[in-house]
Amino acid sequence: MHGALVLMGSGETSPTMVEIHRGVIGELGPKPRAVLLDTPYAFQENAADISNRARQYFARSVGVEVEVNGVVTGADWVFCGPGSPTYALDRWSGSSVPADLRARIRAARGVTVFASAAACTAGAATVPVYEIYKVGAEPHWREGLDLLAVIGLDAVVIPHYDNAEGGTHDTRFCYLGERRLSRMERELPAGTGVLGIDEHTALLIDLVDERVRVAGRGGVTVRTREGQSVLPAGSGATLDELRVLLRGEARLGEPAPVPRAAPQETLSELVEASERSFASALGSDDVSAATRALLRLEEDIAGWSADTEQDDGGPEQAREVLRRLIAALGTHTAGQALARLVPPLLAVREKLRCEGAYGQADLLREALVEGGVRVEDTPEGPRWSIDG
Structure with a gap:
């Protein structure tokens, strides 16, 4: 069974990401057991509707039948997406889900896709985006699931990295903006870097071959106290090279142009x-x-x-x-x-x-x-x- 961890910046059930989903699911063989975790958005009144739309998307566009909140252990493909990162963390606390997710990544078995809010939870710390951006709480971190630690990546994950919805105000970096992110970075332990994933972009980590590649419309930014490097869509690296970048021990030069197809329009x-x-x-x-x-x-x-x-x-x-x-x-x-x-x-x-x-x-x-x-x-x- 193919082993992969996929982190998406946004657009996880949109036409922009169809080919990425098809690519990773296509390696799982016929009729994989696919599980969707609804936890991040389970508090919403329309949670059932969101799940139904996601199931229709994966059935019609990707060709896989998805069960909602099935058992993670033994699943060929596990997907978790939008909603509130902190709500998901609170619901998972005390459950078997975090351990089950870490176990499948450690064993390099099956595909695990965390997108948007869920992607926030994958690192050592989590951005409480609702509390900071919508409620006005002081910038702070919440402890994350730290799925990345299993593969030796000391990082926090920030989806929506290039968000521009704010127009006149800075909503990059999952709606934090530069001022708040810079302040929060100083609170991270030495050696912990930031993996910033642009919208409609995915970081695909092959757990067997220990290689990473970037697909989609944007890029992945590796940001540390020593500086930052950008992996554009179409580029790749070894997992060890990514570890070195996150530790701030090296930086990439200006990336060479990467030939790729025109991106799907949003x-x-x-x-x-x-x-x-x-x-x-x-x-x-x-x-x-x-x-x-x-x-x-x-x-x-x-x-x-x-x-x-x-x-x-x-x-x-x-x-x-x-x-x-x-x-x-x-x-x-x-x-x-x-x-x-x-x-x-x-x-x-x-x-x-x-x-x-x-x-x-x-x-x-x-x-x-x-x-x-x-x-x-x-x-x-x-x-x-x-x-x-």
Whole structure:
């Protein structure tokens, strides 16, 4: 049985990570026993829905049937993802889960995938991201599961390393920002480094061959008090080289360009592209092209519907954009129709006024107003606009 530990920065149930999942699961043989641990998000009211979406994602996109909260021991593949790192640690405390996870990593048997919140727990210490970022607690560490110690890595894991959701404020480093992370680093024991995993990126550790590689959109940053090195997507190293980097005993030079396929676009990028295409089409009065942009966006949203983490608002925010664009298309289409209809009606009204049939002219104007067309008489002639 293939032995691997996979740490993901985010996007674990999104289209960006499908090929990574397929690659590691493909080495497990037919019908592997796959277990999903829901612990990090079990406190949420929609926990069952998150689990169902994850199961559908792995069944449809990856080709594996997943059982929720099955027995870890003997499982071919174990997955744990979004939610609260500290909630998971509290629930696992006193249970057999931490020991079972360490045992499978020590034995180099099966694939263990920890992503997002779960990835936070994999190191010697854990970022209490909810408590610090959302509640305002003073920056501090919580003791982690330290799964990495089993393979000689003295590190903390920080997913969402390149997060940029904050816009005007620093949300890198799992929403800590540089100021808070720098302060927290000083509290780590000497020799403990940071493994920063970018969003939609994975660090794959082969436990048998003792090699690591980076896959996905971004990179993995090894950060110590002596400096930092970046392993870009497509690059690799030995496990021993990674140990040396984490101890601060060496640094990588400027990484050589790594040829790789164009990265899978995130949902937010797809939404932005659709908005640009839609606006360009409407600007050219090309309703067909605008409609095609909306249909592409709807397909993209469907493809991301299983995303359990929903970075940048996720599918729900994308649906809001889709509804807004549909309304804009309706308004534009109505405007095009009125542009063909209103001028002849105004010409009839002017003719009635010239003939002294003011009552009929006023009735025509009132009918236009009732239909949402505002008419303004000016010295240069009547002007019209769509009301509201």
